[in-house]
Amino acid sequence: xxxxxxxxxxxxxxxxxxxxxxxxxxxxxxxxxxxxxxxxxxxxxxxxxxxxxxxxxxxxxxxxxxxxxxxxxxxxxxxxxxxxxxxxxxxxxxxxxxxxxxxxxxxxxxxxxxxxxxxxxxxxxxxxxxxxxxxxxxxxxxxxxxxxxxxxxxxxxxxxxxxxxxxxxxxxxxxxxxxxxxxxxxxxxxxxxxxxxxxxxxxxxxxxxxxxxxxxxxxxxxxxxxxxxxxxxxxxxxxxxxxxxxxxxxxxxxxxxxxxxxxxxxxxxxxxxxxxxxxxxxxxxxxxxxxxxxxxxxxxxxxxxxxxxxxxxxxxxxxxxxxxxxxxxxxxxxxxxxxxxxxxxxxxxxxxx
Numbered sequence: 599x600x601x602x603x604x605x606x607x608x609x610x611x612x613x614x615x616x617x618x619x620x621x622x623x624x625x626x627x628x629x630x631x632x633x634x635x636x637x638x639x640x641x642x643x644x645x646x647x648x649x650x651x652x653x654x655x656x657x658x659x660x661x662x663x664x665x666x667x668x669x670x671x672x673x674x675x676x677x678x679x680x681x682x683x684x685x686x687x688x689x690x691x692x693x694x695x696x697x698x699x700x701x702x703x704x705x706x707x708x709x710x711x712x713x714x715x716x717x718x719x720x721x722x723x724x725x726x727x728x729x730x731x732x733x734x735x736x737x738x739x740x741x742x743x744x745x746x747x748x749x750x751x752x753x754x755x756x757x758x759x760x761x762x763x764x765x766x767x768x769x770x771x772x773x774x775x776x777x778x779x780x781x782x783x784x785x786x787x788x789x790x791x792x793x794x795x796x797x798x799x800x801x802x803x804x805x806x807x808x809x810x811x812x813x814x815x816x817x818x819x820x821x822x823x824x825x826x827x828x829x830x831x832x833x834x835x836x837x838x839x840x841x842x843x844x845x846x847x848x849x850x851x852x853x854x855x856x857x858x859x860x861x862x863x864x865x866x867x868x869x870x871x872x873x874x875x876x877x878x879x880x881x882x883x884x885x886x887x888x889x890x891x892x893x894x895x896x897x898x899x900x901x902x903x904x905x906x907x908x909x910x911x912x913x914x915x916x917x918x919x920x921x922x923x924x925x926x927x928x929x930x931x932x933x934x935x936x937x938x939x940x941x942x943x944x945x946x947x948x949x950x951x
Contacts (some may be wrong), residue, residue: 719907720804720838723857727805736811739785748937755938756853760788762931763850763879764795766944769929770877773797779846779873780832781839782854786812789832790819799832800846806836839866842873849874853940855882855916859909864919871923877946878925881933884941885910913941920945 727735738749738756745753767773774796780789783801785808793799793816803809812834820831839854849870855863863882871878890910917927920943929944 722907724804724838727803728807732805732807732811735808736785739787751935751937755933755935755940756787758935759852759881759933759940759942760791762933762942763788763852763881764791766879766929766931767792767795767797767848767877774828776847777845779842779844779849781842781849781851781870783812783832783834784808786815786832786834788850788852789834790816793830793832794820794823796829797848798830800835800844801832802835802837802839802842804836804838809834809836840869842869844873845875846873847875848877848879850879852879852881853883855880855911856908859907860911860915863909863911864915864922867916867919868923871920871925871945875947877944878920879942879944880916881940881942882916883908883910883939885912885915913943916943921948924948 734749737745738753767776772795773792776797778789778792778797778799780786780792780799780801783789783803786801789799789801789812801812803812812832816831816834820829823829824831839851851870855866858866867880870880920927924947925945926948927943928946931942933940933942
C-alpha cells in the first residue's frame with residue numbers, strides 16, 4: 599500500500615523535503631518518509647514562513663530565534679545535502695532542533711489513535727485505508743490528473759519500484775505459470791502487470807476498499823485481453839498479512855513493512871518467507887540517522903490529518919530477519935525520486951546458493 603520518500607526508504611529524500619501546496623494533507627503517510635502526521639501546508643519547507651506554524655496547537659513556545667535556527671537547518675536539509683553537510687549545520691541550530699524535538703510527542707498521538715480504534719494498531723491501518731487513505735492512494739496509484747506535484751512524484755516513484763520488481767522476476771525466465779502472492783496489494787499496481795505476464799497471482803490487502811478498486815482495475819485492463827489466452831486474472835481477497843497461508847513460487851510485499859515496528863517486522867518477514875518457495879521480494883523505508891532526524895522534525899508539525907504509524911527499517915535488520923528464516927539477499931535496488939524512496943531486496947532460500 600503506501601512507503602518513506604527519497605533517501606531513506608530506499609524511497610527517501612533527494613533534493614526536496616517538504617513541498618508547499620494549496621492542497622493540504624497529501625503526504626504519503628504510510629509508506630513514505632513524508633513527515634508523519636503532516637499536511638503539505640505545514641511542512642519543513644514552510645519553516646521559511648513562520649506564520650504558517652501555530653505554537654498554540656503544540657502547547658509549546660518557540661521563539662523567533664528558534665524558528666530561525668529551525669529554518670536554517672531545514673534549508674540545509676531542503677537543499678538535499680548528504681549526512682556530511684547535515685553534520686556541518688551550526689551547533690546552535692542543531693541544539694535548537696534537538697530541544698524542539700523534545701517537546702514533540704508523536705507517541706502520545708499514536709496511542710490516542712490506537713485507543714480510538716479500541717487499542718488495535720492494525721485497526722487504525724485498516725480504517726485509514728478504507729477511508730481518507732483510500733481516497734488519497736486511489737488517486738496516487740491511478741491515472742487521474744487530480745493530483746498535485748508531490749502525489750505525481752510518488753506515483754512515478756512507485757511505478758519505478760513496480761517495474762524493478764517485474765524486471766527481477768523476468769531475469770529468471772518467463773513469468774508464465776508461476777504462482778505469486780502479492781501481500782498488501784493495494785489497488786493492484788503489481789498484481790495486474792504480473793498477471794498480464796502470465797503469472798498466477800493471489801493478492802490480498804487489509805483494506806476492502808483497496809481490494810474492490812483492484813478488482814475494478816483488473817476488469818478494465820484484463821477483461822478483453824484474457825479472452826482466448828491462458829492469462830488468468832489475479833484473485834483478490836481482503837485479508838491482513840498475518841492471515842496469509844499457502845505456498846507460492848514468489849511472494850512480494852511492497853511498502854507494507856512501514857506499518858510494523860522492528861520486532862513485529864522480523865516475525866512478519868519470517869511468516870512471508872514461510873509462504874515462498876523460490877523468491878521473496880520486499881521493499882521498505884530504510885532507516886538511517888539522516889532520515890530518522892528528518893522524520894522526527896516532520897513530527898513537530900502534525901497538521902489536522904491523522905496518520906498511521908510509520909516505521910523505518912535498517913537494511914541490516916531486514917537482512918538479519920531473512921537470514922534467520924533461512925534466506926539470503928540475491929539482488930538489491932533502490933528507488934529515489936524527490937518524494938519517494940524505497941529499498942528493494944530480492945531474497946532466495948540459502949540452500950539454493
